[in-house]
Amino acid sequence: MDQNLIRNFCIIAHIDHGKSTLADRLLEITHVVDRLAHADQVLDDMELEREKGITIKSHAVRMEYEYKKKKYILNLIDTPGHVDFSYEVSRSLASCDGALLLVDASQGIEAQTMSNLYLAMENDLEILVVINKIDLPKADVEGTEHDIIDNIGVRDDHIFRVSAKTGQGIEELLGGIVEFIPPPQGERDAPARALIFDSYFDKYRGVIVLIRMFNGVLKKGQNIRLFSSNKSFTIEEIGYLTLEKRKTQELVAGEVGYIIANIKEVMDAKVGDTVTALEKGCQSPLPGFQDPKPMVYSGIFPLDKEDHEVLRESLGKLKLNDAALTYEPESSLALGFGFRCGFLGMLHLEIVKERLLREYDVPIITTTPSVKFVVNLTNGSQKIIYNPVEMPDPVIISNIQEPIMNVEIIVPTEFVGNIMNLVQERRGVQKDMQYIDPKRVAIQYNIPLLEIIFDFYDKLKSVSKGYASLDYSFKEYRISNVVKVDILINNERVDAMSFICHEDKAYQWGKSVTDKLQEVIPRHLFKIALQAAIGNKIIARSTIGALRKNVTAKCYGGDITRKRKLLEKQKEGKKRMKEIGSVTVPQEAFLEVLKADRG
Numbered sequence: 312m313d314q315n316l317i318r319n320f321c322i323i324a325h326i327d328h329g330k331s332t333l334a335d336r337l338l339e340i341t342h343v344v345d346r347l348a349h350a351d352q353v354l355d356d357m358e359l360e361r362e363k364g365i366t367i368k369s370h371a372v373r374m375e376y377e378y379k380k381k382k383y384i385l386n387l388i389d390t391p392g393h394v395d396f397s398y399e400v401s402r403s404l405a406s407c408d409g410a411l412l413l414v415d416a417s418q419g420i421e422a423q424t425m426s427n428l429y430l431a432m433e434n435d436l437e438i439l440v441v442i443n444k445i446d447l448p449k450a451d452v453e454g455t456e457h458d459i460i461d462n463i464g465v466r467d468d469h470i471f472r473v474s475a476k477t478g479q480g481i482e483e484l485l486g487g488i489v490e491f492i493p494p495p496q497g498e499r500d501a502p503a504r505a506l507i508f509d510s511y512f513d514k515y516r517g518v519i520v521l522i523r524m525f526n527g528v529l530k531k532g533q534n535i536r537l538f539s540s541n542k543s544f545t546i547e548e549i550g551y552l553t554l555e556k557r558k559t560q561e562l563v564a565g566e567v568g569y570i571i572a573n574i575k576e577v578m579d580a581k582v583g584d585t586v587t588a589l590e591k592g593c594q595s596p597l598p599g600f601q602d603p604k605p606m607v608y609s610g611i612f613p614l615d616k617e618d619h620e621v622l623r624e625s626l627g628k629l630k631l632n633d634a635a636l637t638y639e640p641e642s643s644l645a646l647g648f649g650f651r652c653g654f655l656g657m658l659h660l661e662i663v664k665e666r667l668l669r670e671y672d673v674p675i676i677t678t679t680p681s682v683k684f685v686v687n688l689t690n691g692s693q694k695i696i697y698n699p700v701e702m703p704d705p706v707i708i709s710n711i712q713e714p715i716m717n718v719e720i721i722v723p724t725e726f727v728g729n730i731m732n733l734v735q736e737r738r739g740v741q742k743d744m745q746y747i748d749p750k751r752v753a754i755q756y757n758i759p760l761l762e763i764i765f766d767f768y769d770k771l772k773s774v775s776k777g778y779a780s781l782d783y784s785f786k787e788y789r790i791s792n793v794v795k796v797d798i799l800i801n802n803e804r805v806d807a808m809s810f811i812c813h814e815d816k817a818y819q820w821g822k823s824v825t826d827k828l829q830e831v832i833p834r835h836l837f838k839i840a841l842q843a844a845i846g847n848k849i850i851a852r853s854t855i856g857a858l859r860k861n862v863t864a865k866c867y868g869g870d871i872t873r874k875r876k877l878l879e880k881q882k883e884g885k886k887r888m889k890e891i892g893s894v895t896v897p898q899e900a901f902l903e904v905l906k907a908d909r910g
Contacts, residue, residue: 314565315494319386319523321403322441323427324413325780329443333413333475334372334389340481341374341385343553371509371521371567373551378489385488386567388508388523390427398601398655399509401430402583405599406508406523406567409437409492411484412463416442416450416472420458420747421721421780428463437492439469441484446474458748495525497564502593503527503535503586505562510580512631518574521552522586523567525597530561534589535572538596540579543589544572577634603635605653606714606785607660607764608697610641610678610807611667612649618673619648625671626650629663636663641698645807645896646676651698657764676901679810682760685712685788699809702795705846712788714760717742720771721753722779729774730754737762738813757786761793761812796821796850798904799842800828800896808904817843821851827903829853832896 324330338344374385390403404410410431414420431438440459445452456470471487473480505522513519522529529535529549536543550558551568562568574580582603585596613622626638637653654660660680667673684696687709696702718739722730724746734741734756743755758767763783771779796817798808812820821843828841832855839855 314497316381317384317386317495317565318409318488318492319388319407319495319565319567320409320411320488320492321388321390321407322411322413323390323400323404323424323431325415325418325421325424327415329415329475330389330413333411333441333443333473333481334387336475336478336481337374337385337387337485338372338554340478340485341376343372343374371552373553373557373567376485376489378486383489384566385485386523388567398603399582400427401434401599402506402508404430404434404436405583405597406506407434407436408495409439409488411439411441411488413441413443414455414459416444416452416455417447419451419455419751420462424780425462425721425753426719426782426784438463438465439471439484439487439491440465442470442472443475445472446477446479454748462747495565497524497526499526499528499564501526501564502591503529503588504593504597505529505586506597507537507580507582507584507586509582510577510634512577516548516571518571518577518580519556520570520572520574520580520586521568522562522570524562524564526564526593527588528561528563529570529586529588535570535586536589536592537580538585538587539581539600539602540584542579544574546570546572577631581634603655604785605635605637605655605683606760607654607656607680607682609652609654609660609680610643610646610649610698611638611652611664612643612646612676612678612807614674614676616647621671622650622667622673622675625667625673626652628671629666633663635659643678643700643807645805646678646901653697657768678807678901679904680764681811682714682764684793684811686710687712696811699795699811700806702811705794710790711793713791713793715757715786715789716760716763716783717786718756718758718763718781718783719753720756720779720781721747721751722775723750724752726775726779727752727754730771730779733767733770733774734758737767758783759789759791759813760785794845797844798824798828799840799844800832801839802842805896807901814845817845818850822853824904825851825853828900829855831900831903834858 322330322333371386371388374387376383376385388403388406390400412424412428414424442452442455444450452472459465459470469491471480471484473484504526505524507520507522509521510518529546531546531549533546534543535546548558548571549562549568550556551566556569583600587593613619630636635655638650640648641651642648654663657680664675664677667675681697681699686694686696686703688694688703689707689709694703720730737758739756739758741754741756745753747753768781771781792814793811794814794817795809795811797804808824825841825843832839834855834857836858838857841853841855842849843851
């Protein structure tokens with residue numbers, strides 16, 4: 312294949328700006344799909360993706376397009392659309408030579424749009440700006456174009472106005488892709504070097520690896536080596552991707568396709584890794600590879616304790632398709648046996664929970680999400696904490712470090728005060744503030760990740776009437792005054808409800824949890840004390856009153872001492888019951904703890 316006739320590109324956008332719809336129209340006009348025969352959002356083949364309106368997994372598709380009497384190959388490499396999956400986005404971008412920056416004409420530039428634009432610029436991609444939704448009545452096309460020219464400095468002929476819904480302007484965009492996105496640069500005769508931008512598990516074929524060839528040739532039957540695992544495999548099948556896989560004998564420099572090589576686990580073919588030939592291969596991998604690093608941790612337990620093995624198998628199957636998911640066994644006195652899982656972010660956690668329920672029919676309970684803490688002990692050693700239960704005795708702790716995030720919020724100027732108040736409540740420190748235009752401002756903050764994972768996004772949308780957008784990335788670990796708060800029910804610690812928070816918020820969070828429990832734990836025949844404690848110090852308390860039987864009802868007359876005697880007898884019985892009786896905590900209580908207000 313002549314490299315000059317290949318174009319490798321991706322679409323980058325904020326959530327809900329129409330990326331999947333634009334991909335649908337491109338596939339239609341290049342006759343890859345028939346509009347009547349396929350559902351909308353062709354590349355979003357997961358039910359969850361269609362429901363939530365986001366792209367969770369990367370996809371790639373090859374299109375053929377005739378332009379000025381030449382037939383071009385257009386490889387669209389789709390990217391996930393949420394901040395949790397920014398590493399996968401960066402590897403997809405590294406596989407491309409150009410990017411379509413999609414901007415909603417009714418919403419303008421948003422935080423994630425800018426974040427993905429910077430990623431594209433770091434990869435030295437040719438940027439074509441696509442202003443979408445021009446058919447909407449409230450679309451401000453001129454204003455959006457003016458913002459783009461001011462902020463990005465893109466040429467006028469690199470801006471395209473389209474409606475992905477109606478197909479208006481798509482033909483012109485395809486011509487622009489051919490004209491302005493450069494063809495791939497690579498040498499066919501050099502040692503083989505390919506980048507893995509996605510991989511997924513097929514129960515019949517093993518791991519299917521999606522690659523972009525940078526140099527050389529890979530052929531069917533050839534032995535290959537993966538750099539990160541240093542494992543070797545033999546290519547059983549190789550080809551390129553339309554909506555189905557099309558077999559071929561080889562992939563050469565500049566092409567995008569797939570290989571099947573009897574790889575058993577996705578962990579052996581990590582996103583961002585480099586594939587080369589086992590013999591006469593390249594000496595160094597392509598730059599930018601990272602192991603996926605979980606940022607949020609939560610315990611997952613089966614609702615029915617008999618489902619433990621089913622949950623283990625289900626997590627194992629999910630892990631085959633999701634290398635970023637980590638899990639290890641853990642046990643809880645309250646919830647029994649389960650798993651401590653690591654996730655890229657709260658959306659990743661939500662997706663895993665939904666998939667466990669829908670695809671494997673395993674109802675689960677999750678414990679309060681936490682983040683990774685670095686605990687420096689007085690003896691000079693360090694301990695990494697993922698679970699509040701693992702927190703050492705405060706006496707031997709020198710200090711605790713928590714993860715701090717770089718956060719960018721883009722918001723209309725009228726809501727700046729609301730945003731500043733919200734971020735101040737969440738221990739945020741403002742670093743920079745820039746006006747994008749007279750109506751919108753971009754504010755940079757440093758905020759602890761612990762403050763972001765609890766309903767921060769929901770509160771942000773609430774105080775800005777839905778107009779604020781958010782992007783964040785890891786900055787550093789910083790010493791912080793955080794403490795472990797235990798929840799006690801009748802003086803019994805419930806390990807699954809423990810959490811770590813900043814000392815200044817311990818009372819507020821603790822009281823919120825005990826108040827929630829007071830609503831959902833049924834009354835017993837004895838009084839129940841619900842307490843939040845730091846070590847042995849009680850910081851908050853709620854009480855569930857006892858169910859009281861009217862034992863004096865039969866005393867319709869006589870001396871008052873008769874009534875007192877009966878009440879004293881009842882009091883003794885309740886005291887004895889409190890000592891030997893146990894509190895029944897319903898499963899809903901663990902779910903309600905997650906909903907407790909942590910503002």
